[in-house]
Amino acid sequence: MKVSAKADYAVRAAAELAAAQPTGALVRAEKIATAQGIPQRFLENILSDLRHAGLVQSQRGAEGGHRLNRPAEEVSVADIIRAVDGPLAAVRGERPESVTYDGPAEPLQRVWIAVRKNLRDVVEQVTLADLATGALPEGVNALADDPEAWTTR
Template identity: 90%
Template sequence: MKVSAKADYAVRAAAELAAAQDTGAPVRAESIATAQGIPQRFLENILSDLRHAGLVQSVRGAEGGHKLNRPASEITVADVIRAVDGPLAAVRGERPEGVSYAGPAEPLQRVWIAVRKNLRDVVEHVTLADLAHGALPESVDALADDPDAWHTR
């Protein structure tokens, strides 16, 4: 699984909005771009995608900016990734249940479905509030604490 730059930037931008949610004040795109090292023009496109997905709203005016459309505890990392990249797992641009294989490769579809399930078990359980508060769910911390998780192969 690869996380696109757009998805990485989107989650980081959304985490910035989540951290500011308690103030109730909108956050300017320039502030997010500076805080997270995201090119501002790229960030504007990401914020547009997040608005279209109903995750973010724009506030006009001198004190305007962006804010989350609902509580950070109700928006998952998966929601943000889907808003900018589409489905979490795709095989040749299709959902895993839409691909089929013949012969010895036939079980491969089930492998892709299992990969998606494991990915969802993480990103659908981490909310923007978790990120903003620096406290991940125990199940995610346990996976990240496993020494094998840190080995690249």
């Protein structure tokens, strides 16, 4: 599984918006770009994708900026990834349930479906509020604490 640069930047930008949510303040794109080291032009495209997905509101003008459209507790990392990259798992650009194989490779479809399920189990339970507060769900911490998770095989 690879996380695109766009998805990584989008989650980081959304975490910045989540951190500002309790104050209700609008956050300017320049501030997000600087805080997270995201190229501003790229960030503008990401914010547009998040706006089209209904996850972010924007306000123009001198007092303008961006804010989350829903409480951070209701927005998962999966929601952000889907908004900018589409489905969480794809095989040759198709959903795993759409691909078929013949012969000894026939069970491979089930492998891809299992991979997607495990990915969902993590990114659907982590919310932007979790990121903003630094309090990840216990199950995610347990997975990350496993030394095998840190190997690059």
